[in-house]
Each structure stands twice: as structure tokens, then as C-alpha cells.
Amino acid sequence: MKARVAIRYRPGVLDPEARAIEKALANLGFTGVRGVARTRIIELELEAADREAAEAEVRRMSEELLANPVIETYSVTIADR
Amino acid sequence: MKARVAIRYRPGVLDPEARAIEKALANLGFTGVRGVARTRIIELELEAADREAAEAEVRRMSEELLANPVIETYSVTIADR
Numbered sequence: 001m002k003a004r005v006a007i008r009y010r011p012g013v014l015d016p017e018a019r020a021i022e023k024a025l026a027n028l029g030f031t032g033v034r035g036v037a038r039t040r041i042i043e044l045e046l047e048a049a050d051r052e053a054a055e056a057e058v059r060r061m062s063e064e065l066l067a068n069p070v071i072e073t074y075s076v077t078i079a080d081r
Numbered sequence: 082m083k084a085r086v087a088i089r090y091r092p093g094v095l096d097p098e099a100r101a102i103e104k105a106l107a108n109l110g111f112t113g114v115r116g117v118a119r120t121r122i123i124e125l126e127l128e129a130a131d132r133e134a135a136e137a138e139v140r141r142m143s144e145e146l147l148a149n150p151v152i153e154t155y156s157v158t159i160a161d162r
Contacts, residue, residue, distance in 0.1 A: 006122075018123075021123065021146070021147070024146055025142055025146060028142075028145055028146060030127075030138065030141075030142055032127045032128040032129055032138065033125055033126070033127050034126040034127060034128060035125070035126035036123065036124070036125055036126075037123075037124045038121065038122065038123055038124070039122035039124065040119065040121065040122070041087075041119065041120035041121070041122055042099075042102065042117065042118075042119055043117070043118045043119070043120065044114055044116070044117055045114070045115040045116035045117075046111075046113045046114050046115060047113040047115060048113055057111065057113065060111075061106055061109075061111055064109055065102070065105055065106060065109060066102070
């Protein structure tokens with residue numbers, strides 16, 4: 001089964017890499033950029049009894065390892081098959 | 082205008098962070114994981130005359146800064162408004 005976790009910073013949390021990209025783009029002459037945000041996507045191929053079991057498992061993975069719930073939010077999508 | 086760049090490793094390129102996640106999940110007892118892949122998403126808010134101009138600009142940004150075309154592929158999506 002394929003699962004996809006999308007991880008973003010919570011609103012108000014500073015993303016230093018996004019700020020660095022913003023500055024670097026301005027320095028390269030891309031002056032039309034008004035904002036930069038990043039999302040990390042982690043795709044998992046996993047064995048699970050069914051979609052519900054897969055989703056529960058991936059939520060545990062997200063809480064324990066993939067995301068930092070203090071500063072990040074995550075959403076889980078289970079693909080068919 | 083909102084643009085979204087999705088950046089992935091080319092097939093065959095080793096992603097050390099994905100391998101580290103895979104190992105860490107196994108160590109945490111998530112034994113059903115058969116594969117891990119990552120995609121970086123960069124969302125941009127930008128001023129552009131129209132969608133075509135925005136897409137061309139974001140492709141230049143991707144080539145010059147956001148992606149490493151040697152080991153990564155990218156795709157650009159322009160959102161409405």
C-alpha cells in the first residue's frame with residue numbers, strides 16, 4: 001500500500017530554509033517573489049491489512065519520527081493499492 | 082499568483098535521508114515498511130503578468146536555485162489566482 005505524509009511548519013513558525021531561498025532568489029534577480037513556503041512529502045510503501053490499519057500506522061510513524069508535532073503539522077493520504 | 086515546485090531525486094540516485102528514515106522506522110518497530118521516498122515542495126507567491134510568465138520564471142528559479150538538475154527532477158504547477 002502507498003502512503004503519503006505531507007509535513008508543513010505550523011503558522012507562525014519561522015522556516016529558515018524558506019527565508020534563505022527567498023533571499024537567494026532576490027539576489028539572483030527574481031524580484032517578483034512575495035513569499036516562499038516549504039512542504040516535506042514522505043512517500044511510504046508499506047504492508048498493511050487494510051487502509052485503516054495503514055493510516056493508523058503512518059500516523060504513529062509521523063508522531064514518533066517523521067514530523068515534529070511541536071512545530072509542524074502533517075496530513076496522511078493512503079493511495080489505492 | 083501561487084506556484085508550486087515539486088522536486089524529487091532522479092531514479093537511481095541514492096537519497097540518504099530516505100534511507101535513514103527507513104532504518105529508523107525499522108528500529109522503532111515499524112516492520113511493514115518496504116520503501117521510503119521524499120519529495121520537496123516549494124510554494125511561491127509571486128507577481129507575474131500571467132500564468133505563462135509565472136511558469137517560465139519559476140522554471141528558471143528551479144534550474145538556477147531550487148533544484149539540482151544533475152540529480153533531481155522538478156515539476157511546476159501554477160495555481161489559479
